Amino acid sequence: MALQHLRSSTADKRPTPGAMSDGQLALNTNLVSPGLFFKDSNGDSVKIGPIHVGSTAPNATPGAGGQAGNSKGEAWLDTSATNPILKVFNGSAFVAVQPVGTGTVVSTTDTGTVTSTMILDGTILNADINASAAIADTKLATISTAGKVSNSATTATNANTASAIVARDASGNFTAGTITAASLIPTGSSVPTDGVYLPAANTVGVATSGNERLRVTSAGAVGVNTSAPNAQFEVNGSARLGSFNTPILPTSSNVGGCHFSWNRGVGSAETNICNLYDNASTSFEFLQKTGASTANVLYQISSTNHIWSISNTERARIDSGGRLLVGTSSARSNFYNTTITPGKIQVEGTSFTDSGAAFISSGNNAEEPILALAKARGGLGATTIVNNGDSLGSVVFVGADGTEFVESASIKAFVDGTPGANDMPGRIVLSTTADGASSPTERMRITAAGHIYAAGATGGFPGSSNTAVGFLIERAGDGATVFISRTNNAAQYINRNSDGVAAFFQRSGNGVGSISVTSSATAYNTTSDYRLKENVIAVADGITRLQQLKPIRFNFIVDPDKTVDGFIAHEVQEVVPEAIHGEKDAVDDDGNPLYQGIDQSKLVPLLTAALQEAIAKIESLEARLSALEAQ
Numbered sequence: 001m002a003l004q005h006l007r008s009s010t011a012d013k014r015p016t017p018g019a020m021s022d023g024q025l026a027l028n029t030n031l032v033s034p035g036l037f038f039k040d041s042n043g044d045s046v047k048i049g050p051i052h053v054g055s056t057a058p059n060a061t062p063g064a065g066g067q068a069g070n071s072k073g074e075a076w077l078d079t080s081a082t083n084p085i086l087k088v089f090n091g092s093a094f095v096a097v098q099p100v101g102t103g104t105v106v107s108t109t110d111t112g113t114v115t116s117t118m119i120l121d122g123t124i125l126n127a128d129i130n131a132s133a134a135i136a137d138t139k140l141a142t143i144s145t146a147g148k149v150s151n152s153a154t155t156a157t158n159a160n161t162a163s164a165i166v167a168r169d170a171s172g173n174f175t176a177g178t179i180t181a182a183s184l185i186p187t188g189s190s191v192p193t194d195g196v197y198l199p200a201a202n203t204v205g206v207a208t209s210g211n212e213r214l215r216v217t218s219a220g221a222v223g224v225n226t227s228a229p230n231a232q233f234e235v236n237g238s239a240r241l242g243s244f245n246t247p248i249l250p251t252s253s254n255v256g257g258c259h260f261s262w263n264r265g266v267g268s269a270e271t272n273i274c275n276l277y278d279n280a281s282t283s284f285e286f287l288q289k290t291g292a293s294t295a296n297v298l299y300q301i302s303s304t305n306h307i308w309s310i311s312n313t314e315r316a317r318i319d320s321g322g323r324l325l326v327g328t329s330s331a332r333s334n335f336y337n338t339t340i341t342p343g344k345i346q347v348e349g350t351s352f353t354d355s356g357a358a359f360i361s362s363g364n365n366a367e368e369p370i371l372a373l374a375k376a377r378g379g380l381g382a383t384t385i386v387n388n389g390d391s392l393g394s395v396v397f398v399g400a401d402g403t404e405f406v407e408s409a410s411i412k413a414f415v416d417g418t419p420g421a422n423d424m425p426g427r428i429v430l431s432t433t434a435d436g437a438s439s440p441t442e443r444m445r446i447t448a449a450g451h452i453y454a455a456g457a458t459g460g461f462p463g464s465s466n467t468a469v470g471f472l473i474e475r476a477g478d479g480a481t482v483f484i485s486r487t488n489n490a491a492q493y494i495n496r497n498s499d500g501v502a503a504f505f506q507r508s509g510n511g512v513g514s515i516s517v518t519s520s521a522t523a524y525n526t527t528s529d530y531r532l533k534e535n536v537i538a539v540a541d542g543i544t545r546l547q548q549l550k551p552i553r554f555n556f557i558v559d560p561d562k563t564v565d566g567f568i569a570h571e572v573q574e575v576v577p578e579a580i581h582g583e584k585d586a587v588d589d590d591g592n593p594l595y596q597g598i599d600q601s602k603l604v605p606l607l608t609a610a611l612q613e614a615i616a617k618i619e620s621l622e623a624r625l626s627a628l629e630a631q
Contacts, residue, residue: 013063017045033058037071046071055080057094070094199227327354334404373413390415392426407440408433416448526601542609548575549603569596578602 006015006026012033015026020039028035036048045067052058058076062068070089078085078094087094187198191207199205202218205227215223223229317325325331328348349355359369373393378384386392392413398405409432417425425448431440444454513526530536550571555563570584579602586594 008063008066010063010066012059012061013066014047014059015039015045016065016067017043020045044071047074049075051075051077051086053077053079332405335398386415386419386424388415388418406433406438410440539605539609542606542611543613545575545606546610549606567598567600569598572598572603576603576606 006020006024007029008015008026009029011030013028013030014035015037017039020026020037022039022041024039026037026045028037032054033052034050035052036050037045038048040046047058047070052075054076055078057070057078058074059068059070072089072091074089076087076089076094078087078096086097088097185196185198186192189199191197191199191205191210191212193210194208195206197205197207199212199215200218204216205212206214212227213225215227215229217223217229221229221231222233224233224235226234314329315326317329319325319331321331322344323331324345326345326347328346331346332348347355347357359371361367361369375386375390375392376383377386377390392415394410394412396407397409398407400406409430412429412431414427414429415425416427419425427445427447429442430444431442433440444452446452513524516523516525549567551565551567553563553565555561569580569582573580573584573596579599580596581599582594582596584596586596588594
């Protein structure tokens with residue numbers, strides 16, 4: 001077929017493959033983005049040329065109706081830098097065309113630089129460096145490799161010459177005159193700002209910030225922050241260091257002595273690391289290595305733990321895991337369903353005296369003791385804000401089942417809403433474990449809004465599709481209290497209103513009754529508005545149905561001395577079923593009876609209908625008698 005081509009003069013517009021036939025050429029004549037294109041056998045649009053010149057990549061902003069992207073092998077001379085760079089599209093990005101090797105190519109006519117990556121190791125020889133070339137010593141790195149600089153390369157002398165490097169002889173001795181301590185360390189009572197000095201004969205002192213910090217006397221005594229140590233080692237006048245088995249005991253003016261000793265192999269005792277002394281010179285072991293007698297030991301060291309003990313009885317221990325153990329020497333490992341250990345503090349005993357804790361505030365104010373359980377995000381020391389639903393703390397009650405500890409109940413606090421600055425909405429959840437269950441179930445919660453949910457009614461209740469069982473007490477908008485329960489798959493709830501004590505509603509929200517009061521009476525009302533009824537007809541068999549009722553006199557089994565009038569529930573149910581609650585002979589899952597109940601007020605409509613029928617018959621009979629008398 002004849003050679004065909006497409007043409008456009010729109011800037012940055014490239015032909016789409018769908019608009020071209022195989023072998024068809026497309027030409028863009030725009031001055032800024034000229035180009036010649038063809039469609040290859042793969043169905044892609046390929047740019048033939050020319051090279052794009054500019055500071056941004058070609059087709060960075062495609063023209064309207066054109067194809068986006070670039071074709072593999074397309075060239076671009078990038079002028080965004082001082083020295084333009086030739087780049088080629090490799091199918092995913094434009095990459096610079098580099099010479100063999102790395103670095104910047106520098107010719108004799110440009111002003112570029114030669115970088116270290118352009119010079120191969122060993123290519124520059126000594127003959128290549130001009131004799132007049134010089135490198136300042138500030139540009140040279142420190143020579144740290146041993147043996148790289150010989151004495152012949154430095155200025156060294158045996159003469160006692162100022163500012164000269166002193167040479168050693170073949171034996172390594174200095175022979176450059178006499179070097180005295182006085183020339184190196186200051187002497188006299190004047191304390192230097194920082195450094196070592198000689199405050200007195202045969203005495204050495206160490207000073208920082210113009211104050212003496214350490215002194216070694218002519219007798220070998222060491223004093224820290226004291227210039228006149230009274231013992232071999234004294235720190236601020238409060239610590240004493242004895243030698244072996246002869247401690248420097250405290251005196252009336254020298255209270256709180258400490259005897260460091262190393263007794264291994266001496267007598268029958270193990271090593272005592274440190275002894276403390278009171279003002280009566282009575283020894284009290286402070287640090288003691290494991291294996292020694294535990295009498296009066298405050299702190300004992302072993303390879304795996306630390307023990308606190310008094311009078312031969314261990315009182316507390318910090319084990320290798322950093323846990324503080326009180327009343328026991330080992331941490332529990334089968335605690336809380338084996339998933340949680342007691343934490344960093346474990347107190348164990350056989351009575352409240354041994355395992356209990358009391359927090360007492362005895363100040364002359366109204367402040368009380370506080371046990372705070374806190375939660376933050378962000379790691380140790382952080383105060384990153386918590387999220388809605390985060391648990392803030394728990395009090396968990398567990399019991400041993402013979403093998404491990406199992407959770408029985410808990411009291412937990414959660415964030416109940418979106419927290420903010422000085423705004424931390426919260427709820428409290430109480431949970432218990434049912435008999436036979438392996439984990440606790442929520443039984444009651446108090447929300448941030450003051451609502452109380454219990455026995456499973458944890459939210460959204462009431463509602464026609466909600467199957468929760470329980471009750472809810474919530475704060476209504478006018479401050480009223482609402483109680484909700486669910487019975488036999490039909491929830492009712494009581495709502496206090498402005499006209500009385502309470503109003504009753506079905507789960508769907510329709511009112512079904514109320515309790516109202518006046519200054520002299522209480523009324524129990526059932527909803528009876530005509531707008532709620534349909535298919536309304538008069539009761540036509542009142543007397544007939546009334547005659548089916550069987551009024552009786554009886555006494556309840558629990559009250560044998562009291563006889564009352566009433567009915568048998570299932571007999572009334574056959575005549576007026578809406579007056580009876582429950583089924584005859586019903587029992588629960590354990591076989592316990594579920595007794596029927598009666599609402600005798602539901603008999604009033606039947607009684608009224610029967611009475612009206614009787615009145616109508618009486619009136620009819622009276623009319624007939626009057627007619628007979630008139631004859």
